[in-house]
Amino acid sequence: MEFDCTYFDKAIDRRNTDSVKWDARELMKEGGIPLWIADMDFPCPPAVVEAVIERAKHPVYAYTIPDDGQALVDFLKRRHDIDLEPANLLVFPTIVSAIKACVLSFANEGENVLILSPVYGPFYSSILDNKRNLVDIPLIKDENHRYNIDFDAIENSFKNDNVKLFVVCSPHNPVSRLLSQDELRQIAILCNKYNVKLVVDEIHCDFVYPPHKFTSILNIAEAPEDTICLYSASKTFNVAGLRQAYAICRDADTLEKIEDTADKVDALSANIFGLVANKAAFSLCDDWLDGLIAYLDNNRKALAEFLQNELPLATLTPIESTYLAWVNISAYETDNEALKQRCYEKGVCVNPGIIFGEEGGKGYIRINFACPKEQLLEGMRRLKIALTEKE
Numbered sequence: 001m002e003f004d005c006t007y008f009d010k011a012i013d014r015r016n017t018d019s020v021k022w023d024a025r026e027l028m029k030e031g032g033i034p035l036w037i038a039d040m041d042f043p044c045p046p047a048v049v050e051a052v053i054e055r056a057k058h059p060v061y062a063y064t065i066p067d068d069g070q071a072l073v074d075f076l077k078r079r080h081d082i083d084l085e086p087a088n089l090l091v092f093p094t095i096v097s098a099i100k101a102c103v104l105s106f107a108n109e110g111e112n113v114l115i116l117s118p119v120y121g122p123f124y125s126s127i128l129d130n131k132r133n134l135v136d137i138p139l140i141k142d143e144n145h146r147y148n149i150d151f152d153a154i155e156n157s158f159k160n161d162n163v164k165l166f167v168v169c170s171p172h173n174p175v176s177r178l179l180s181q182d183e184l185r186q187i188a189i190l191c192n193k194y195n196v197k198l199v200v201d202e203i204h205c206d207f208v209y210p211p212h213k214f215t216s217i218l219n220i221a222e223a224p225e226d227t228i229c230l231y232s233a234s235k236t237f238n239v240a241g242l243r244q245a246y247a248i249c250r251d252a253d254t255l256e257k258i259e260d261t262a263d264k265v266d267a268l269s270a271n272i273f274g275l276v277a278n279k280a281a282f283s284l285c286d287d288w289l290d291g292l293i294a295y296l297d298n299n300r301k302a303l304a305e306f307l308q309n310e311l312p313l314a315t316l317t318p319i320e321s322t323y324l325a326w327v328n329i330s331a332y333e334t335d336n337e338a339l340k341q342r343c344y345e346k347g348v349c350v351n352p353g354i355i356f357g358e359e360g361g362k363g364y365i366r367i368n369f370a371c372p373k374e375q376l377l378e379g380m381r382r383l384k385i386a387l388t389e390k391e
Contacts, residue, residue, distance in 0.1 A: 001046065003291025005298070009372050012043055032347040033379035038173070038324060040238045040370035044277075045288040048237060051280035052273050066091050066270040067279060072246065075282035076231070080205065082218050090247040090255055092262065093269035095203050096122045098230050098247045099167060100130065105261040106197040107132045107164040114157060114166045116149060118326075118353065118360035120173045120201075127167075135161055138360055139175065145317050145328070147175045151186055158194035165197045170217065171204040171321035174356050174366040178208055178320040181215045188222040199228045203245075204322040206236040206289065209297050212320045218248065226251040228258070236289065237281040244274030296323050299369045299376055306380045311387060323370035326353075330363030332387040339365075339386065348382035 001007070014022045021034045021041075028034055043049070069086040076082040092098040103126050107113050113127045114135040127134045135157055139147040157163055168187065170179040179187075191198040200217040208214045218229050232245035249255045262268050300319050307314050313331035333339045336352045343349060353364025367383075369376050 003288045005295060007291065008042055008295040009374070011372050011375060012041060014041065027344070028349040029344060029347060032344075032349060033375060033382060034349045035367045035369070035371070035376070035379045035383070036349045036351045038235065038368055038370075039240050040235075040323065040368075041372065041375065042238060042292065042370065044238050045281060045285040047280045047284040047288075048239065048277045051276045052242075055273060055276045061272050064270045064272040064275065067275055069246075071279045071282035072231075076216075078286070080214060080216055080219075082216050084218070084248065084250070087252070088248055088250050088255070090249075090259055090262075091269055092245045092247060092267060093243045093271070094234075095201055095230050095232050095245045096126065097262070097267045097269075098245055098258075099123065099126045099199065099201065101247070101258050101262045101265075101267060102167070102197075102199045102228055103127055103130050103132055103165065105257050112157075112161050112163045112165075114154070114161075114163045114196075116168065116172075118174060118356035118364070119169050121355045123167055123169065124357075132165075135163055136357070138357075139172075139177075141317075145315050147172070147177050147317065149179075149183055149187075151190070154187075155190055155194075158190060158196055163194070163196050165199065166191060168198070168200045168217075170200050170202060171208065171214070173204060173322055174324055174326045174351070174353075174361075174364075175317050176319040176322050176324060176326055177317075178212050178214060181220065184215060184217055184220045185222050188217070188220050188224065188227070191227075192222065192224055197226065197228075198224060199230065201230045203230065203232050203235050204324075205231070207293060207296060207323055208321045209293075209300060209319065214321070218250070226254040228254065233278050233281050237277070237285060239274070239277050239281065242274035242277050243269060243271050244278055245269075296370060299323075299371075299373055300325075302373055303367065303369050303376065303380065306377065310380070310384050314387075323368060325367040325369055327365050327367060328363055329365055329387060334363050336362075342386040342390070343383065346382045346386040348379050348386060350383065 021037045069089040109131045112133045137153045229248040234240035315328040317326040351366035353361030
């Protein structure tokens with residue numbers, strides 16, 4: 001099978017499947033186009049579907065022993081040149097549950113955890129809901145609308161705020177930034193210097209566009225041995241509903257501490273269908289993934305062209321990675337509720353920027369472009385009407 005434009009151009013009907021993206025009627029009326037939550041409107045790889053169906057033929061879906069993780073180890077070596085052993089992996093239901101386990105494991109109540117904003121919403125809730133203090137260092141936007149890290153502010157916070165844990169998103173959601181080797185090295189050096197535990201969420205690492213190349217924190221020589229990397233197949237192979245993720249660490253004591261915390265709240269997972277889906281995805285689906293990235297790269301360019309031609313007052317943050325676009329629409333609208341209502345009326349749904357940070361997200365939206373190109377463009381045409389045709 002060829003995983004080319006013809007394959008990914010085919011629309012797939014997800015309506016009335018209890019899809020959060022398509023069937024949440026409070027966010028989008030019937031017939032609307034969702035460009036919001038981060039899952040893709042493409043079928044899972046055929047090998048994944050076949051593996052799940054084959055396992056489903058056996059009539060017992062009982063308690064399951066996780067596999068040894070070798071398929072993921074091989075995949076990360078093959079795709080990103082990361083050297084690991086199966087013993088370095090710990091299975092979780094989701095990336096968010098893994099983040100929460102790290103927060104609970106390495107910062108006590110009232111202690112400080114640092115993030116870089118704007119950032120994926122559960123970074124905030126994982127800290128605040130567990131009664132840890134949030135230290136928020138805003139990313140700095142340059143004249144090209146590209147976001148950069150304020151290393152002076154980070155070091156100042158490490159010096160003065162007694163930060164215990166630093167949770168980083170790389171590639172960064174929502175600003176589509178791919179952190180460079182040098183940036184990761186600087187982060188690692190600071191964490192070493194001030195004895196700050198480092199957690200890096202790399203869930204979007206498989207979506208990187210030319211000429212950029214992903215570097216894992218696990219391949220940074222300066223990174224502490226107890227650095228924790230989080231990864232999941234959920235974005236890469238569109239299997240979020242199967243709920244399977246991994247905490248990865250080369251330090252056995254650190255992994256044991258996370259496992260002990262997770263065990264106390266029963267957050268360890270071995271979903272029977274997630275396991276077989278992941279094994280198939282990591283072993284058999286490189287060609288599907290290569291085709292997907294090429295297709296998303298074309299969508300990325302089509303989105304940028306649409307904004308330039310049809311919404312010229314909007315500013316697009318350069319998309320180096322992820323399938324998410326971060327767009328400043330403040331020249332058209334700053335009232336989040338008014339925009340939400342007009343998008344609903346025009347039949348399109350995007351993420352409001354404020355869910356990624358009240359300050360850094362105001363006047364922004366996040367657009368998911370992981371869908372057939374014509375669906376993306378129709379959604380953008382509706383968004384243009386919502387932004388420009390006010391009653």
